[in-house]
Amino acid sequence: MSQSPQIDRRSFLQRAALAGSLFAVGGLAACTQDGGDTPNPSAGATGPTASPSRGGRLRIGMTSGGSSETLDPALFIALPDVARGLNLYERLVRMNADLELDMDLAESIEPNADATEWTFRLQDGVVWHDGSPLTADDLLFTIQRIAAPDSVSAGASSFRIFKLKNAKRLDDRTVTIPLDRPFASVPVMFNDFFTAILKDGTTDFNAPNGTGPFVFGSFSPGESSLFTRNPNYWREGEPYVDELEIRSIADDTARFEGLNGGQLDASASLTYALARQVDASSNATVLAGVGPSTDPFVMATNQPPFDDVRVRQAMRLLVDRQAIVSNIMGDYGEIGNDLMGKGLPFYADQIEQREPDPEQAVALLKAAGVDGPIPITTANVVPGWVEAATIFAEQAKAAGVTVTVDQRPPDSYWSDAYMATPFFMTNWNPVPLPTWSGQALVPGGVWNETAWEQPGFEEKVIAAQAELDPDLATEQWGEIQTILWNEGGYIVWGFHPWLDAISTELQGVEGDGFLPFGSFRFREWSLGAE
Amino acid sequence: MNVPGAVGVPPPLAPTAASGRSAGHPLALYVVRRVALGLVTLLVISVLIFLATNVLPGDTARAILGRNATPEAVAELRVRLDLDRPRLEQYLDWVSGMVTGDLGRSAAGTLSGSDRSSVASLIAGPLANSLILGTLTLIVLVPLGIGFGIAAARRRDGWFDRSLSAASVAAVAIPEFVTGAILVTIFAAWLRLLPAVSLVPIGGGVFSDPTILVLPLLTLLAASFAQLMRIVRGSMLDVLDSPYVEVARLNGVPERRVVFQYGFRNALAPTIQVTALLAQWLVGGIIITETVFGYPGIGQQLAQAVAVRDIPYVQSVAMLIASFYVFVNIVADIAVVWVVPRLRSSPPAW
Numbered sequence: 001m002s003q004s005p006q007i008d009r010r011s012f013l014q015r016a017a018l019a020g021s022l023f024a025v026g027g028l029a030a031c032t033q034d035g036g037d038t039p040n041p042s043a044g045a046t047g048p049t050a051s052p053s054r055g056g057r058l059r060i061g062m063t064s065g066g067s068s069e070t071l072d073p074a075l076f077i078a079l080p081d082v083a084r085g086l087n088l089y090e091r092l093v094r095m096n097a098d099l100e101l102d103m104d105l106a107e108s109i110e111p112n113a114d115a116t117e118w119t120f121r122l123q124d125g126v127v128w129h130d131g132s133p134l135t136a137d138d139l140l141f142t143i144q145r146i147a148a149p150d151s152v153s154a155g156a157s158s159f160r161i162f163k164l165k166n167a168k169r170l171d172d173r174t175v176t177i178p179l180d181r182p183f184a185s186v187p188v189m190f191n192d193f194f195t196a197i198l199k200d201g202t203t204d205f206n207a208p209n210g211t212g213p214f215v216f217g218s219f220s221p222g223e224s225s226l227f228t229r230n231p232n233y234w235r236e237g238e239p240y241v242d243e244l245e246i247r248s249i250a251d252d253t254a255r256f257e258g259l260n261g262g263q264l265d266a267s268a269s270l271t272y273a274l275a276r277q278v279d280a281s282s283n284a285t286v287l288a289g290v291g292p293s294t295d296p297f298v299m300a301t302n303q304p305p306f307d308d309v310r311v312r313q314a315m316r317l318l319v320d321r322q323a324i325v326s327n328i329m330g331d332y333g334e335i336g337n338d339l340m341g342k343g344l345p346f347y348a349d350q351i352e353q354r355e356p357d358p359e360q361a362v363a364l365l366k367a368a369g370v371d372g373p374i375p376i377t378t379a380n381v382v383p384g385w386v387e388a389a390t391i392f393a394e395q396a397k398a399a400g401v402t403v404t405v406d407q408r409p410p411d412s413y414w415s416d417a418y419m420a421t422p423f424f425m426t427n428w429n430p431v432p433l434p435t436w437s438g439q440a441l442v443p444g445g446v447w448n449e450t451a452w453e454q455p456g457f458e459e460k461v462i463a464a465q466a467e468l469d470p471d472l473a474t475e476q477w478g479e480i481q482t483i484l485w486n487e488g489g490y491i492v493w494g495f496h497p498w499l500d501a502i503s504t505e506l507q508g509v510e511g512d513g514f515l516p517f518g519s520f521r522f523r524e525w526s527l528g529a530e
Numbered sequence: 531m532n533v534p535g536a537v538g539v540p541p542p543l544a545p546t547a548a549s550g551r552s553a554g555h556p557l558a559l560y561v562v563r564r565v566a567l568g569l570v571t572l573l574v575i576s577v578l579i580f581l582a583t584n585v586l587p588g589d590t591a592r593a594i595l596g597r598n599a600t601p602e603a604v605a606e607l608r609v610r611l612d613l614d615r616p617r618l619e620q621y622l623d624w625v626s627g628m629v630t631g632d633l634g635r636s637a638a639g640t641l642s643g644s645d646r647s648s649v650a651s652l653i654a655g656p657l658a659n660s661l662i663l664g665t666l667t668l669i670v671l672v673p674l675g676i677g678f679g680i681a682a683a684r685r686r687d688g689w690f691d692r693s694l695s696a697a698s699v700a701a702v703a704i705p706e707f708v709t710g711a712i713l714v715t716i717f718a719a720w721l722r723l724l725p726a727v728s729l730v731p732i733g734g735g736v737f738s739d740p741t742i743l744v745l746p747l748l749t750l751l752a753a754s755f756a757q758l759m760r761i762v763r764g765s766m767l768d769v770l771d772s773p774y775v776e777v778a779r780l781n782g783v784p785e786r787r788v789v790f791q792y793g794f795r796n797a798l799a800p801t802i803q804v805t806a807l808l809a810q811w812l813v814g815g816i817i818i819t820e821t822v823f824g825y826p827g828i829g830q831q832l833a834q835a836v837a838v839r840d841i842p843y844v845q846s847v848a849m850l851i852a853s854f855y856v857f858v859n860i861v862a863d864i865a866v867v868w869v870v871p872r873l874r875s876s877p878p879a880w
Contacts, residue, residue, distance in 0.1 A: 068639070221646070222830075223826050247729060250834065257714055260719055
């Protein structure tokens with residue numbers, strides 16, 4: 001089973017939707033200033049330090065989005081879309097391997113004193129594939145397109161915070177945009193791939209124009225695409241290869257065999273079973289990036305029996321997290337502590353790891369008067385879900401608690417079961433805590449899965465989101481997470497990695513926890529050493 | 531025994547001379563009736579398909595949006611897909627479109643904003659690829675199946691006959707994805723002779739690199755060869771055992787002529803029927819093989835569409851597949867009537 005489904009659109013769109021909830025007065029005011037990361041070509045998963053070779057065609061195998069594949073960032077759904085998008089276009093910022101925000105196309109993004117105005121300064125000397133220079137107009141156009149009334153983009157509602165009519169141009173590459181209310185986490189909004197910067201006036205995506213390291217060549221949805229090296233790319237020396245070929249191959253084994261047989265240089269979304277087959281003798285190696293992607297169990301705090309906090313605590317104590325992770329992910333993956341976003345800023349590392357305690361769980365359930373079977377709703381939507389629920393049910397049974405697995409058909413799970421039963425499953429890709437809180441922890445949140453509504457809690461969240469001082473913010477988020485750890489409705493049993501397979505010949509490859517292939521940084525890869 | 535003693539006269543299924551002149555007329559009528567029946571069948575199927583995909587609980591727009599079915603997104607998509615009209619109007623629109631070649635618009639394609647969202651343009655390439663693979667399979671399968679079937683019948687119960695039967699039945703018993711995996715392991719991983727994944731060279735077609743066709747073809751052959759070969763063998767054995775063949779032999783007809791003109795000619799009817807069945811099986815069987823090899827055919831695309839619940843696409847392609855089945859049935863029925871002289875002179879009512 002692979003750790004990432006064929007069509008990952010739900011988790012991506014959901015991650016990408018920086019909330020219909022209009023509460024996200026976020027927390028990340030400070031952002032690093034350097035103009036993009038300097039790649040270390042030899043810090044690869046393979047090989048010793050060597051000068052990377054140039055030229056050749058890099059052949060990547062991805063999962064398939066079928067006929068939904070597109071080159072319009074506003075409509076990206078499947079992983080191959082993102083792979084193409086992050087190489088044709090670029091975003092203002094980029095979350096790096098440590099899950100911190102680096103500047104990318106933006107040189108700086110600075111707030112005014114009360115975060116009601118933000119000044120964007122773009123990198124100097126960037127040209128579009130068609131030769132024209134990158135200007136602030138392109139940024140304004142991109143924002144306006146995302147926020148347009150007829151936009152189907154996931155970020156439409158959150159991007160309406162920008163008052164574009166009152167934007168002030170300071171020079172060709174600098175613009176100040178006021179907001180319609182104070183908002184401190186503007187920079188991280190531009191990490192989402194649907195915010196890829198488009199040239200002012202773009203309407204047609206058949207031969208797209210971008211600033212990225214690769215130039216459009218050809219594209220056949222659901223099959224393949226071919227891009228060529230951008231000779232005018234603003235990062236000196238990159239990319240190393242001449243051509244980038246991306247293939248959409250739905251079948252996990254076929255994709256992997258393509259790498260094995262020499263037809264591909266890298267194959268994404270490796271299943272755990274296949275990962276075990278890769279060993280020292282193969283021509284491939286496993287690239288693992290553990291990040292905050294997770295598939296928690298969700299208890300609705302407004303529905304019996306989970307409206308009683310003792311029941312929620314009991315459920316959490318029944319779970320043997322390590323057993324589930326080892327069973328499903330083998331050596332990869334990490335256990336969770338019922339808190340979201342491990343590794344992301346403000347994650348409360350200091351809270352002790354919850355250990356299973358079946359006796360206490362049984363006692364709590366008895367005290368709450370809960371006797372009957374408790375169903376957990378799941379579906380084979382994401383590989384590993386049904387297994388996780390089943391293992392949990394067995395762990396509960398061993399303690400004398402009856403948990404039944406209510407397995408639904410996968411294609412109707414999101415419309416019929418998700419957020420419709422008291423105890424179900426969900427999945428989340430990396431979302432910074434301030435943003436995620438606005439989506440999931442406040443009554444108006446678009447994905448308030450646990451129906452969380454504690455008096456005074458929302459105020460705490462708003463205050464923390466507005467806090468510009470990092471130490472104070474950390475303290476406030478710590479408090480919030482302590483409450484959640486004690487009383488919340490999530491059971492985060494583990495975090496799953498991005499597992500990919502790459503040829504042992506490749507240089508310059510670095511994984512991260514955010515997306516496969518180190519967030520598709522193909523511009524740093526080369527086909528060998530000189 | 532009502533066979534005249536003359537050599538070369540066709541076996542007992544032959545019409546009498548008197549009815550030869552009127553054979554054309556009933557046949558033409560039969561063709562017309564058969565086609566008309568086929569069209570009625572298609573109409574009924576279209577209603578069933580439309581009901582199945584539209585009247586069951588669930589909503590086309592919600593289905594494909596899944597978790598992201600916010601009210602605005604659902605409303606917008608419904609507008610784009612013209613879903614707010616009465617069902618009957620949608621059905622009539624769809625059916626009349628199918629007849630003129632407009633297969634509707636894919637929900638996934640519409641959602642992704644691609645201007646290639648019409649189902650017809652989406653399936654054009656993959657359908658051609660699948661037709662190529664399917665046709666090639668039949669071109670190889672039919673002569674091979676018939677040839678080996680006849681050869682096995684002539685060498686009945688010998689080592690050739692038995693080992694051929696055993697091997698071919700074993701091949702059929704193994705599911706295609708296992709056969710495919712075995713072939714990939716041998717020819718791609720070990721011998722490095724053929725590609726594991728049927729990747730079409732960018733900018734070219736499936737014939738730009740014909741090696742990508744070999745393993746899928748072998749997989750399909752393995753899954754279908756036994757059926758054809760054994761039916762041919764079986765009917766041949768039946769015929770070769772019959773009295774008129776014995777008489778022909780006794781009359782000194784050369785064995786070769788006995789086998790082909792007397793033997794195989796009478797085994798043609800079941801052979802045609804099983805070939806038609808295999809052609810229909812190919813439509814479904816090709817989906818698995820295409821997926822295993824990543825071959826860019828319609829099977830893969832259809833599997834994707836079902837997974838994301840792209841209902842308009844699935845509806846139209848299901849109709850296409852049904853039309854293909856009906857068409858193959860009509861052709862096979864007419865061919866059998868043509869080939870069997872007794873039927874040709876007095877074709878069945880339907």
